[in-house]
Amino acid sequence: MTDGNDRFRQWQTGPVRHRTTRRHRKDTLTAGERRRLTQLLVCLLVFGVVFIGRGAPEGHLRNLGDTLGQWVHENTDFRAAFSKVGKSVSDGEPAVQTFGLLWSEIFGNHSDKAEAEGMSTTEGEGGNLPVAETKILPGVGEEGQTAGEGSTGQQPAAQNPAAETTPPQTPASETKTPAAPTQASSEKTSATTKLMDGEVVTPVMGVITSGFGYRTHPIDGEWKEHEGIDIMADEGTPIKAFAAGTVDYVGESPAYGMYLQLKHDNGVTSFYAHCSALLVKKGQKVKAGDVVAKVGSTGNSTGAHLHLELKKDGVRVDPALYVKVLTQ
């Protein structure tokens, strides 16, 4: 065999191993083998320590883990990022769009929300892509509108649970191109972004206990999309109408408890759930700020809070952008 052939074989079969024969003797190990074995044992020990130490409540290891973890996770919610990519394939989005999503979600910057939002919105508008749209999967037709039961949302929105602020991201609808509301800034200040003309009122002033987007469901522990925000408040707190409009429907269900929906101008609807009492009837006209219900804990709820959803032209948006909230 010439040298060239041996080299080919080496390359073909992986890293170079100088010993080509295996010795099955049970004698003592050579110095080299002993060293390697010690190294392996040390590494296994470190692995064991880390594995167990991860659960430790206090101490340097925990602090180190928190610091490192913060650095890695501060900017990107990896679980949501991968889920979003998966959803992109599942929804039958064009391949180019999915690849772009792969890049921007896994590697991209998520701190500059306007930039990230701009990227996903541009990709959401299929007409702008100059390349022929090859779909990975055949597109999904009209996926059933989720009617009041808490089934999966149509629009994925990634959220970083580590950060205190809820990052705004306009979800892209698979059947319509989203009308992206103008983003004021990425910081959660008391100033709210404009969703529609006319006066807008915060239904309940409180702390957001659960934000918009993917999160671990507090009751069943599933990784689900949260289609609105949860605002903590005492039982019986009056819930004010988000804006002037008409009562679209009122109802009661095991998941949402007592709920109601208001229809406003500009294609905006607001939805209020887990109420303890509903104070309006279907078809009734309300002004911005009118008390329409009371906070409760009916339905699938862990405590008294208002579950608030906002939709513009059928697309769910993050209500935290459009109402005032109390920071902790």
Next chain:
Amino acid sequence: MELHVSGGFCLLLALLLFLDEDNLVPWALFACFLHEMGHCMAIRYVGGRVSSLHLSVVGAEIIPERHRMFSYREEFIIAAAGPAVSILVALASSLAARAPWPGQERMLLFAGLNLAAGIFNLLPLGPLDGGRMLRIALLRANRMWEVEQFYQKMTLVLSLGLISLGVSHLLHSGGNPTLFLSGLWLLSTAKHENA
């Protein structure tokens, strides 16, 4: 089939599990396992046998039995099988995710992980499958050592490029370290390959 686990692999796994906050690593490992199974199946398909599996810092490597030399075409198939399986699993999971059932969200995550694994492995760099496929394609027309030289240089340049891109990501209002870390990993594997 033998299993070889290096110390570096244990450390890397420890680090990943330590940093894993949303329980991604087990699913990612499963995705990698399926990817490697793709390689194994391809080896069997072309008539070879798998002698051992090496888990190291560089990643997982399947070592086929030595006495069987593969043709260029067979090598290409073996290399391509990994990403192909990952992409197929991603498609299958995403289809499964269309129906409403309790595991739906997990299917979406799994689809995303597999797609990322498949696409990442198709990059023509370092020890990745895409790199192997590229080298095989180049070997048809060029000498081995020329191809190796070119490939090493390309891997070096591109991984340095990724690192600098990753650094600028980080500096630009404290961003996502993933790109930077991936670039670093690719650079480290270049050294490993030489060894």
